[in-house]
Amino acid sequence: MAPGVFQQLTVYNGRDGHQLEDTSDAIDNVNVLKAALKNKNISFDDASEFDAEKDKTQFRQYLDASDRVKNFYREQHEKQTVAYNLRARINFKTKKRARMSIWEAMEKLNTLIDESDPDTNLTQIEHLLQTAEAIRRDGKPRWMQVTGLIHDLGKLLFFFDAEGQWDVVGDTFPVGCAFDKRIILPETFVNNPDYNHPVYSTEFGIYHEGCGLDNVMLSWGHDEYLYHVVKHQSRIPDEGLAMIRFHSFYPWHKEGAYHKFMNDHDRRMLKAVQAFNPYDLYSKSDETPTMEELKPYYLELIDEFFPERVIDW
Numbered sequence: 001m002a003p004g005v006f007q008q009l010t011v012y013n014g015r016d017g018h019q020l021e022d023t024s025d026a027i028d029n030v031n032v033l034k035a036a037l038k039n040k041n042i043s044f045d046d047a048s049e050f051d052a053e054k055d056k057t058q059f060r061q062y063l064d065a066s067d068r069v070k071n072f073y074r075e076q077h078e079k080q081t082v083a084y085n086l087r088a089r090i091n092f093k094t095k096k097r098a099r100m101s102i103w104e105a106m107e108k109l110n111t112l113i114d115e116s117d118p119d120t121n122l123t124q125i126e127h128l129l130q131t132a133e134a135i136r137r138d139g140k141p142r143w144m145q146v147t148g149l150i151h152d153l154g155k156l157l158f159f160f161d162a163e164g165q166w167d168v169v170g171d172t173f174p175v176g177c178a179f180d181k182r183i184i185l186p187e188t189f190v191n192n193p194d195y196n197h198p199v200y201s202t203e204f205g206i207y208h209e210g211c212g213l214d215n216v217m218l219s220w221g222h223d224e225y226l227y228h229v230v231k232h233q234s235r236i237p238d239e240g241l242a243m244i245r246f247h248s249f250y251p252w253h254k255e256g257a258y259h260k261f262m263n264d265h266d267r268r269m270l271k272a273v274q275a276f277n278p279y280d281l282y283s284k285s286d287e288t289p290t291m292e293e294l295k296p297y298y299l300e301l302i303d304e305f306f307p308e309r310v311i312d313w
């Protein structure tokens with residue numbers, strides 16, 4: 001929520017009508033926000049335009065991004081090959097990494113600063129809570145809230161087997177077929193060893209039309225890793241699993257690339273992933289959430305979807 005909104009509005013406590021001194025109370029409480037807006041004759045639906053400090057067009061501006069971000073993508077686009085992906089997947093399946101609870105995983109992840117992200121300076125735990133809170137505020141189902149809460153926990157990979165950040169964070173794309181021009185900074189693929197490969201450089205590559213995204217190997221990173229970790233260890237439904245697995249696949253869910261690989265199931269999942277995206281992306285400009293206050297709610301939510309509590313990572 002942009003602080004500016006509250007500077008212009010007199011914010012009232014929704015319950016007893018007292019004026020609030022600290023507007024951060026209002027941000028946590030949708031009723032307070034509604035009351036404040038009503039007071040200014042602004043309907044609640046119009047409030048969404050205030051949801052971001054940044055204008056929506058100001059997110060994901062990779063051409064204007066810092067050298068840190070551009071260098072990250074150059075390295076990632078050069079190193080994500082079919083051979084690397086096969087190695088990473090075999091490695092994942094044949095090793096045990098750690099056993100811990102979801103909350104412990106969130107705390108462990110907190111020291112990572114994501115080099116691929118031009119839009120947030122918040123810690124990972126703050127980003128996870130922000131995403132979940134935005135979903136909860138909109139009254140979305142509990143499975144979607146828990147999905148928001150954990151969706152980036154795959155970045156833990158950085159502390160296990162990663163070779164850098166290039167095989168953990170950033171947008172994803174298929175390997176084994178031509179790199180689409182709608183992937184960000186597409187010119188940085190020229191030095192990828194697969195770029196001129198006789199099969200991997202063709203439109204369908206090692207796949208075929210309608211083969212289904214389950215059969216397409218996406219670049220290895222936090223999405224793919226977390227999907228495999230939670231698939232059999234949680235009660236999250238298919239839509240939530242798709243949100244986790246494909247949330248960084250912007251060329252597909254945002255730009256319309258690689259749609260020829262889809263089957264009917266993927267077409268349904270695409271809708272879910274697109275519904276999730278604004279919570280992941282635009283919540284990045286919301287106020288920083290207060291962890292200790294939110295912890296009891298989310299611990300209960302985690303227990304509901306991870307009844308085993310401690311899981312294999």
Ligand SMILES: O[C@H]1[C@H](O)[C@@H](O)[C@H](O)[C@@H](O)[C@H]1O
Pocket residue numbers: 114116117118152169170171172247248249
């Ligand atoms: O920089 C971001 C970040 O790493 C996100 O976690 C990922 O999901 C996005 O796709 C990426 O662009």
Ligand SMILES: [Fe+2]
Pocket residue numbers: 151152222247248
């Ligand atoms: Fe992510």
Ligand SMILES: [Fe+2]
Pocket residue numbers: 127151152280
């Ligand atoms: Fe995220």
